[in-house]
Amino acid sequence: MNTYDIARIASPIGAELRERWWDLMPEDLARKHRPWVKRIGGGLITFLSGTTSKSMNVVLNLGVSETAKKSMIDEVFELAATARAQRFSFHVSPSAQSSRIEKWLIEKNFRLHNYYRIHFRDTTGSVKIETDLTVKKINKEHAIAFGRIVCENFGWPAGRVPWIAATVGQRGFHHYMAFAEEVPVATGLLYVKDDCGYLAFGATMSRYRRRGGQGALIAARIKKARQLGLRFVTADTFAPMPGRPAVSYRNFSRTGFEDAYQQPVFVWEK
Numbered sequence: 453m454n455t456y457d458i459a460r461i462a463s464p465i466g467a468e469l470r471e472r473w474w475d476l477m478p479e480d481l482a483r484k485h486r487p488w489v490k491r492i493g494g495g496l497i498t499f500l501s502g503t504t505s506k507s508m509n510v511v512l513n514l515g516v517s518e519t520a521k522k523s524m525i526d527e528v529f530e531l532a533a534t535a536r537a538q539r540f541s542f543h544v545s546p547s548a549q550s551s552r553i554e555k556w557l558i559e560k561n562f563r564l565h566n567y568y569r570i571h572f573r574d575t576t577g578s579v580k581i582e583t584d585l586t587v588k589k590i591n592k593e594h595a596i597a598f599g600r601i602v603c604e605n606f607g608w609p610a611g612r613v614p615w616i617a618a619t620v621g622q623r624g625f626h627h628y629m630a631f632a633e634e635v636p637v638a639t640g641l642l643y644v645k646d647d648c649g650y651l652a653f654g655a656t657m658s659r660y661r662r663r664g665g666q667g668a669l670i671a672a673r674i675k676k677a678r679q680l681g682l683r684f685v686t687a688d689t690f691a692p693m694p695g696r697p698a699v700s701y702r703n704f705s706r707t708g709f710e711d712a713y714q715q716p717v718f719v720w721e722k
């Protein structure tokens with residue numbers, strides 16, 4: 453498989469997960485933030501009105517499954533103006549058009565901010581990670597704890613806890629947690645689209661890190677993906693760079709993922 457083949461499988465999953473997650477935003481949060489979700493040219497745009505968050509104000513996937521046009525960048529700006537977005541990020545997935553899209557972004561005063569690494573593997577073969585924590589698939593009983601661990605460790609506002617919790621029990625979402633005795637300490641989501649699973653929401657409470665929690669949660673989700681009959685699993689992390697921890701990056705390498713490609717992230721700021 454070449455990079456474009458992998459990107460055609462891996463890129464749409466994160467976008468679909470995001471779209472479904474945004475659909476589940478609780479009413480009080482939606483009233484406060486007035487979310488915008490739009491599909492343009494096979495790409496997905498999400499904005500939260502009045503935030504400068506690069507992880508919420510995002511454009512994903514343009515040009516991967518459909519032909520992108522320069523005018524679509526203008527459409528993104530129209531939506532950004534309507535949503536009063538002061539800052540947003542634009543992730544460029546590999547495609548026959550990606551260098552053209554990057555040129556359009558530079559012309560529109562985006563600057564290259566960083567890179568994500570996309571990890572990819574098949575689901576054959578079991579992965580063994582030693583840990584003294586217990587990994588379990590969870591249900592609604594632990595949904596709020598799941599949301600709390602993600603928000604606390606991603607540095608997200610606590611107001612997003614019920615939003616993350618709302619994904620528990622939804623079709624295609626499989627949530628796992630690691631427990632120290634009975635205490636929930638780490639999280640991981642497997643999201644399923646077609647024959648590929650996407651691993652997201654990996655977080656471990658700082659007191660419980662370096663005990664194999666994330667590694668074991670990755671292994672459990674690969675196993676689940678195999679049991680569900682999926683062929684592939686994918687995940688993304690920040691690219692390793694000096695001064696930034698690359699713990700997740702190493703955990704995906706350790707559990708048999710190939711570092712398949714990088715995804716440049718461009719940022720536009722008013």
Ligand SMILES: CC(C)(COP(=O)(O)OP(=O)(O)OC[C@H]1O[C@@H](n2cnc3c(N)ncnc32)[C@H](O)[C@@H]1OP(=O)(O)O)[C@@H](O)C(=O)NCCC(=O)NCCS
Nearest residue numbers: 605606654655656661662663664665666667689699700702
């Ligand atoms: C990234 C994160 C999830 C890692 O969680 P974790 O549970 O500490 O991960 P693990 O314990 O599986 O692995 C971490 C390290 O501990 C080591 N380790 C695992 N078990 C161990 C044990 N019993 N004793 C000592 N070290 C151990 C691993 O080999 C790994 O080492 P390395 O950093 O040298 O490669 C956690 O640091 C975190 O929540 N960070 C903030 C949120 C974030 O960045 N999430 C990732 C989004 S992609």
